[in-house]
Amino acid sequence: MSGLKKLISILSAAAIACSLATMTASAAESYDPYSYDRWGDAVASQAGYTADYFVDGTTIGCGAFNEPGDFFITEDNQFYIADKGNNRIVVTDLDFNLIEILTEFDYNGEKLELKAPAGVFVDKYTDNLYICDTDNSRVIKCDRDGNVDRLFEKPKSELYSQELTYNPQKVLVDKAGNVYVVVKSVTKGAVMYNADGDFLGFYGANRVEATAEVIMNAFWNTISTQAQREHSTKTTPIGFTNFDLDDDGFIYTVTDSQEIKTDAVKKLSPKGTNILETLGATDVVFGDIDPAYYSIYTKNSSLTDIDIGPNGEMNILDFAHGRVFQYDKLANLMFIVGGTGEQLGTFRNATSVESYDNHLYVLDSRKNSITVFTRTTFGEIVTEATNLYNDGYYEESYEPWCEVLKYDGNYRRAYIGIGNALFQREEYKEAMKYYKISISRARYSKAFEGYRNEFLEKYFSLLLVLVVLLIVLIVVYRKAKKRGVFDRKRAKRRM
Amino acid sequence: MLDLTKGQFVKHVLFHPFEGFEDLRWKKGGSMRIAVVVLCLLFVEQLAYDRMYGFQYSVVYDKVFNIVPYFFRSFILFLTFVVANWAMCTLFDGEGSMKNIFIDTAYSLIPFVASGLIATVLSHIFVEDEYIFISAIEIIGTAWTVVLFLSGMKAVHQFSFGKTLALLLLTVVAMIAILFLLILLLTLFQQVLIFIFSIYTELSYRLRV
Numbered sequence: 001m002s003g004l005k006k007l008i009s010i011l012s013a014a015a016i017a018c019s020l021a022t023m024t025a026s027a028a029e030s031y032d033p034y035s036y037d038r039w040g041d042a043v044a045s046q047a048g049y050t051a052d053y054f055v056d057g058t059t060i061g062c063g064a065f066n067e068p069g070d071f072f073i074t075e076d077n078q079f080y081i082a083d084k085g086n087n088r089i090v091v092t093d094l095d096f097n098l099i100e101i102l103t104e105f106d107y108n109g110e111k112l113e114l115k116a117p118a119g120v121f122v123d124k125y126t127d128n129l130y131i132c133d134t135d136n137s138r139v140i141k142c143d144r145d146g147n148v149d150r151l152f153e154k155p156k157s158e159l160y161s162q163e164l165t166y167n168p169q170k171v172l173v174d175k176a177g178n179v180y181v182v183v184k185s186v187t188k189g190a191v192m193y194n195a196d197g198d199f200l201g202f203y204g205a206n207r208v209e210a211t212a213e214v215i216m217n218a219f220w221n222t223i224s225t226q227a228q229r230e231h232s233t234k235t236t237p238i239g240f241t242n243f244d245l246d247d248d249g250f251i252y253t254v255t256d257s258q259e260i261k262t263d264a265v266k267k268l269s270p271k272g273t274n275i276l277e278t279l280g281a282t283d284v285v286f287g288d289i290d291p292a293y294y295s296i297y298t299k300n301s302s303l304t305d306i307d308i309g310p311n312g313e314m315n316i317l318d319f320a321h322g323r324v325f326q327y328d329k330l331a332n333l334m335f336i337v338g339g340t341g342e343q344l345g346t347f348r349n350a351t352s353v354e355s356y357d358n359h360l361y362v363l364d365s366r367k368n369s370i371t372v373f374t375r376t377t378f379g380e381i382v383t384e385a386t387n388l389y390n391d392g393y394y395e396e397s398y399e400p401w402c403e404v405l406k407y408d409g410n411y412r413r414a415y416i417g418i419g420n421a422l423f424q425r426e427e428y429k430e431a432m433k434y435y436k437i438s439i440s441r442a443r444y445s446k447a448f449e450g451y452r453n454e455f456l457e458k459y460f461s462l463l464l465v466l467v468v469l470l471i472v473l474i475v476v477y478r479k480a481k482k483r484g485v486f487d488r489k490r491a492k493r494r495m
Numbered sequence: 496m497l498d499l500t501k502g503q504f505v506k507h508v509l510f511h512p513f514e515g516f517e518d519l520r521w522k523k524g525g526s527m528r529i530a531v532v533v534l535c536l537l538f539v540e541q542l543a544y545d546r547m548y549g550f551q552y553s554v555v556y557d558k559v560f561n562i563v564p565y566f567f568r569s570f571i572l573f574l575t576f577v578v579a580n581w582a583m584c585t586l587f588d589g590e591g592s593m594k595n596i597f598i599d600t601a602y603s604l605i606p607f608v609a610s611g612l613i614a615t616v617l618s619h620i621f622v623e624d625e626y627i628f629i630s631a632i633e634i635i636g637t638a639w640t641v642v643l644f645l646s647g648m649k650a651v652h653q654f655s656f657g658k659t660l661a662l663l664l665l666t667v668v669a670m671i672a673i674l675f676l677l678i679l680l681l682t683l684f685q686q687v688l689i690f691i692f693s694i695y696t697e698l699s700y701r702l703r704v
Contacts, residue, residue, distance in 0.1 A: 444550050
């Protein structure tokens, strides 16, 4: 066997081995894991989470669910599942062993029943249970045994237009005890009450996206009379759909809209402004960047739920494609999990997402089940690296990022992470290489500056000598030319 | 006076923007060969400026590469200009021949091409904060070219300044017309080719049966 033949056979064997390895790696999921590159193009990736199993009402032992709308994991690790179609709240532990079923509530001796509860929340500070009793137009506040403390009903205030129906969808309570309710018919933000049940106002309204139509309306409004203006179309923002609280007490909102990208995901400051924008995440597109094209229609992402994980990562549920998009706390995309379909790990009508430790739980209101995802080895490494990186431990994140690249060469943030570690070590040339692969222009410029300074320090004397030599040569050449050394005629005459 | 070689004339024109082209005209000092070289360099400059610029300034979508836009921006645009300008100016008593318009336009592009190439080289030496040096070079080069171009057009046709401007405007209109017709021609030829090809396929199927 000649050397060349041997080489070819070894190479082809290696190629086959590699292709087999990738096949087995992606065969575990019922969908193709992908991610987005620097250009917003979808590229193949490794699965960050894998679907373990799913549970429904029968396996829990409470009878089948009927369009469950929302669920919540409490501080003491219990599931509260709002089983909307069966008018009940199902309580289980983390392994889905049934603890109790709440259907009746005691309100000063009066029995209250639920009607299509769409949202449930347990306040970790006071341990109170809040239920959006949607079709009864009220939010129930009770203790964990079902003794009602207070009802939050339609605010009797001039600020709240009385012809609007009060159909609460989601509820949460902040550190200070203020209660926020997302009401479907209100677009001005969440309806906000204090702990005593007094209406305070609206919180965290979205802005209106400046579409061509909105700008035209604004233009006509400036030149029209008051009477005309009253009859023109009002531009109202789209109200947000869902929200969640992180460990620091910040409220995150998501807005479910097929058309509008403004304020799709917000982290609200106490004033109601979006903190994610000050973090530099202004041009992040949450959800799928390009819509999915089908033969007769296109489908954009519609973000229906958000959950903040233990490290501040945002799990955002895309109802339209049945996917969970996991972002780190600085809004960098980490993983995309799930899809539409009937197999394990895909969804029909995903309505709610929760996370606990290294698990993701997704509630499907059509399949009437909860799917449990567990982080893969790849996911663990990426999470470790991301956390170290986001906390500023660039040097320490070097090893895990290198490990990430062994799994997924498309993972852009790994190149940035390695580049930053190398930059901190002052290995500028290597850092430049990684920044170039990850297409991070500004970082590359910094690394290049370092490299250039290093180069100048090293060769400064040599460069100086060269420049001086060059100047001397030019001067000598000019003088010689003036004297006519290069003049052919004179040279001949001298001979 | 002014017995310069063709190569020396390039330098003379560049550094005497106002009487340089007049001298070039009277002495017939323009060289077609140099003009073609400049045109080729323009193509190189367009390519280099777009694809080889320092990474700290510009990031290029490098998944696809198409040479046609660069070809268009240099050769096709230049030649269309020369033809359109000649066509319009001849109608208005311009004295320039096609060859002289070609040479003058090419000569006036030299500072632009040079500044583009120098900027591309410098973009690999400077960092992001020092961009002002590069942009200064680019602006000087472009402005220089504009001055040379106007004076070149004025000299080659022996026009007044106002008439030069007016005819440049007309030239642009003529260029658009020419390009439109070219595209039309191209699509029509495509149709003809498709027609011939379909006849060929039809016949070959028939013969096979």
